[in-house]
Amino acid sequence: MTGPLQGKVALVAGATRGAGRGIALELGAAGATVYVTGRSTRARRSEYDRPETIEDTADLVTAAGGKGIGVPVDHLDRSAVRDLVTRIADEQGRLDVLVNDIWGGEKLFEWNTPVWEHDLDNGLRLLRLAVETHAVTSHCALPLLLSRPGGLVVEVTDGTADYNRDTYRVNFFYDLAKASVLRMAFALGHELGPRGATAVALTPGWMRSEIMLEAYGVREDDWRRALEREPHFAISETPRYTGRAVAALAADPGVARFNGRSLSSGGLAREYGFTDLDGSRPDAWRYLVEVQDAGKPADTTGYR
Template sequence: MTKTLQGKVALVAGATRGAGRGIATELGAAGATVYVTGRSTRGQRSEMDRVETVEETAELVTAAGGQGIPVRVDHLVPDEVKALVERIDREQGQLDVLVNNIWGGDLLFRWDAKIWEHPIDAGMRLLRLAVDTHIITSHFALPLVIRRPGGLVVEVTDGTADYNKDHYRISLYYDLAKTSVTRLAFAQAKELATYGATALSLTPGWLRSEMMLEHYGVAEANWRDALGGQPHFAISESPAYVGRAVAALAADPHVHRWNGESLSSGQLAGVYGYTDVDGSRPDAWRYVVEVQDAGKPADTTGYR
């Protein structure tokens, strides 16, 4: 990849694993300096109790060609987020790209549990992790983002606005979390427009995250072995795919055309011409509507 983001500074909030790690790495591949945050470090794990760490993500950023800087931050703690932004300002004097990817709710939601059946403490914790963290981070980071024209804010969610408005997503808490993030992007777009900055929401498709691969008992190298049990997994994409979407957006001098929009990795691949690691261009959300939700047999012909 050419160094289209040389001299740019990014913060990927929630970069320990999954989409956040893929986004941080691809921003690094484009030459950016990337601050990667999360609660899991080599010395301390978060409540997710996973092996991935922010240090590993930072090392991947640097190996890809950028500069990765790991910082342990709990984005529910305003003082920690404030200190992070002050550090970025002190060390870099700028922040060109803010990616709000904080999530951490995988262990908290219950599939198909009605609101009165779902443990309320878990549901409210999920909303705090998925929504409050984004608001707190934007509160402190946006004054630095708007210091120079052309700043970009990417709110990472699950599902496009068009898909989510017509589909109930797993549970009330999950549904509310993911639709709220899209609305956060829309609201920030209205507030940032006069400062020459852009805010948008972005969703990957069926993401081959570390947890998803483990769920199917496969690795990235042999992920297709999972198709026997779940044929529609054929439309899945690596974390690099959504990462390349963010890198393309950050390098686009006309990115403001997307201000306030809800976008997907597959949609943007058709615009910017990037591919997934296998050279394909999966268009997961179109596939989900036209094939999976329509009850048709798995067939990715014309969708990747």
């Protein structure tokens, strides 16, 4: 059997863990060749000092049915990104999907801390990792993506355009980073649309990443134990849910209708009919507005 993305080539920038890994796996499950990049390798950990590696992600992509290719890349290093794109062009001759999922900010932001009290070096480093890396990668990779019609760019962020417009997110630096990525997709839509490609912003919901599970002291197989501490965590989703959203977009011949728009995993699940790994269909951003932010008791009835 061949998947809907057989013969397609994707680059998932920032695929060591979390949403990037989930996206890479689902693109692989759909049959794509997926280049996965990051700074954490089996030989050397990044400043995160975590066990997940790009080699692990590449192996998981291959096991899922695609072809995973891990490449160590710091996306602030322009020459390294150029070399990556040259390699993809030499080895594949095409790039069909670019996913900008680089983040790197978990250890750099301070919750509810005003800009004048926040560590300035950490805040500026966060912006470089979360925003500049996306710009560098797009600058280097888009000529290859545009060499064939129908390319797709996915800018992964936190929060929909509607939600982030009206909601202060964590602090000055975090808010600016996530809003900037949303705007990137909007701007890229204007630049790519007339040239035969599509750009979208995509947000997961409350995602059960490796770091999130660890923060709650749970595993994926017993994540509901975290509800004792945070009942609203019941709306959470796996990284593969976001991956299925990207795979659905990449396989959709009519994806251009979303050009420049802000999308969510839950919204696309309704659009395309896919589910999370447990068969549910969480719609976190509707839940956040209508239940959590409204101060109502946790109840996911009608939201997953």
